[in-house]
Amino acid sequence: MIFVTPLQWIKKKLRKRVNHQSSISVVNNKLNQELENDLSISVVDQVDQVLDNQASIAIVDNFDQKSNNQSCISALNNIxxxxxxxxxxxxxxxxxxxxxxxxxxxxxxxxxxxxxxxxxxxxxxxxxxxxxxxxxxxxxxxxxxxxxxxxxxxxxxxxxxxxxxxxxxxxxxxxxxxxxxxxxxxxxxxxxxxxxxxxxxxxxxxxxxxxxxxxxxxxxxxxxxxxxxxxxxxxxxxxxxxxxxxxxxxxxxxxxxxxxxxxxxxxxxxxxxxxxxxxxxxxxxxxxxxxxxxxxxxxxxxxxxxxxxxxxxxxxxxxxxxxxxxxxxxxxxxxxxxxxxxxxxxxxxxxxxxxxxxxxxxx
Structure with missing residues (x-):
């Protein structure tokens, strides 16, 4: 039987919802801080609610858009x-x-x-x-x-x-x-x-x-x-x-x-x-x-x-x-x-x- 830690389970859930490596990295860093503070159980209980929140998804989408814009702007100087x-x-x-x-x-x-x-x-x-x-x-x-x-x-x-x-x-x-x-x-x-x-x-x-x-x-x-x-x-x-x-x-x-x-x-x-x-x-x-x-x-x-x-x-x-x-x-x-x-x-x-x-x- 494979034991899955709360952190691994949360990351798995996040990857299904967010298809952007930069966004995942940001969320992972936040979760790591909370787990170190013995808040892992609370995070596990609430992760579905957070991921279903449309405002959270909108923030992630906005982050992706800004990241893409900045990449595009930077690339112009190299064309x-x-x-x-x-x-x-x-x-x-x-x-x-x-x-x-x-x-x-x-x-x-x-x-x-x-x-x-x-x-x-x-x-x-x-x-x-x-x-x-x-x-x-x-x-x-x-x-x-x-x-x-x-x-x-x-x-x-x-x-x-x-x-x-x-x-x-x-x-x-x-x-x-x-x-x-x-x-x-x-x-x-x-x-x-x-x-x-x-x-x-x-x-x-x-x-x-x-x-x-x-x-x-x-x-x-x-x-x-x-x-x-x-x-x-x-x-x-x-x-x-x-x-x-x-x-x-x-x-x-x-x-x-x-x-x-x-x-x-x-x-x-x-x-x-x-x-x-x-x-x-x-x-x-x-x-x-x-x-x-x-x-x-x-x-x-x-x-x-x-x-x-x-x-x-x-x-x-x-x-x-x-x-x-x-x-x-x-x-x-x-x-x-x-x-x-x-x-x-x-x-x-x-x-x-x-x-x-x-x-x-x-x-």
Whole structure:
């Protein structure tokens, strides 16, 4: 016959009711103190009554919720996000817009954006933001032949999001929620090069950087749909590379961001990103969905515009188109004083939390 002590019996009862190790530990410590004070019989007699008390259960649930919130908040500081995209996707302009946005729009969900990492490179990004947005200068797409491996630009931003935008994280003691995002400025046709230049040292260095990423922001020019097949092949090879590395991350998230959605052909469907991607880039979407269905990570779809639109009732893009081709659209901002970017933060928030926020998806 096995003898069960009062303490063992109580712990057994608790484990049936409470499925949280931290909560059990707290209750066990309290019971140990009472047993040492010869109150074990009283505790045994009352344990069922205590466990059936709904207020007690509510306290335990609240404890669990606070613990989960604090864990989530702490994890945000460790999220590694990388931006990937083709030459005309608008990676640098996207990052520059993030860097400059809080300085213009007080209603932005961003509290502040600061640089981190290579200060010289990050300052270059802020200068780029001023050139593009304040001075209205154009940014020429870079040519891969103009660079070597040691010259890859690594733009790093630390973003502070106003706390009240997230109910889930509102118990954070800080007034702001911080996370970081990096963009290594690969200056070539990324998806094509993944297919045909896999041994190129410049590309290898770029690919290795993605091994540590928890989240990937896949930026695609929404007008480059004619390259869907090529992009899908390159994306498939890229995902295969990530999955084969020793640092494979089963919790990796990919945010597919359809960029330049202020253009008329994209604007009307901007609030249906999944449907828009399915229509414009069906092969890329199939590749990502297959990757997700295999349990290799999560994928979500977004729309964005670094420059936004003009007008309310009758809109027009806040851009001046300089060139259009099958690889995408090349343009510059038209009116800085009416600058209204949208969708810049939403994919980053999802990559960090796994949840979408309605306020961040609004224009």
């Amino acid at each position: 590694n996000i990388r931006v990937v995209g083709d030459r005309y996707s608008g990676k640098t302009v996207y990052m520059a817009s993030l860097a400059y946005w809080p300085n213009v729009n007080s209603e932005s969900p961003l509290q502040s954006v600061t640089s981190f990492g290579d200060q010289e490179t990050s300052q270059e990004l802020f200068n780029c933001a001023q050139n593009i947005l304040k001075e209205g200068l154009k940014l020429n797409p870079k040519n891969i032949d103009d660079f070597c491996v040691d010259q890859i630009k690594d733009y790093g931003l630390k973003i502070s999001l106003k706390n009240y935008f997230s109910e889930k994280l509102s118990q954070n003691r800080s007034d702001f929620i911080e996370f970081t995002i990096n963009c290594k400025d690969y200056s070539g046709e990324f998806f094509r090069d993944v297919i045909y230049k896999s041994n190129d040292p410049f590309l290898k260095d770029y690919l290795e950087d993605f091994q540590l990423a928890d989240g990937l922001l896949l930026l695609v020019d929404g007008t480059s749909y004619r390259k869907d097949q090529q992009y899908a092949k390159g994306l498939e090879k890229f995902l295969l590379y990530l999955n084969q590395t020793k640092l494979h991350n089963p919790k990796r998230r990919i945010a597919f961001v359809l960029n330049k959605c202020e253009l008329s052909e994209l604007w009307m469907s901007r609030h249906q990103p999944r449907e828009l991607v399915a229509k414009r880039f069906p092969q890329m979407m199939a590749t990502l969905e297959n990757w997700s269905d295999q349990g290799l990570g999560e994928v979500e779809y977004f729309t964005a515009s670094a420059f936004g639109t003009l007008g309310n009732d009758y809109y027009q893009p806040n851009t001046k188109i300089l060139a259009q081709a099958h690889q995408g659209t090349f343009y510059m901002i038209r009116h800085l004083e009416k600058w209204r970017p949208f969708g810049l933060v939403s994919p980053i928030y999802w990559l960090c939390t796994g949840e979408r926020h309605e306020a961040l998806d609004q224009d």
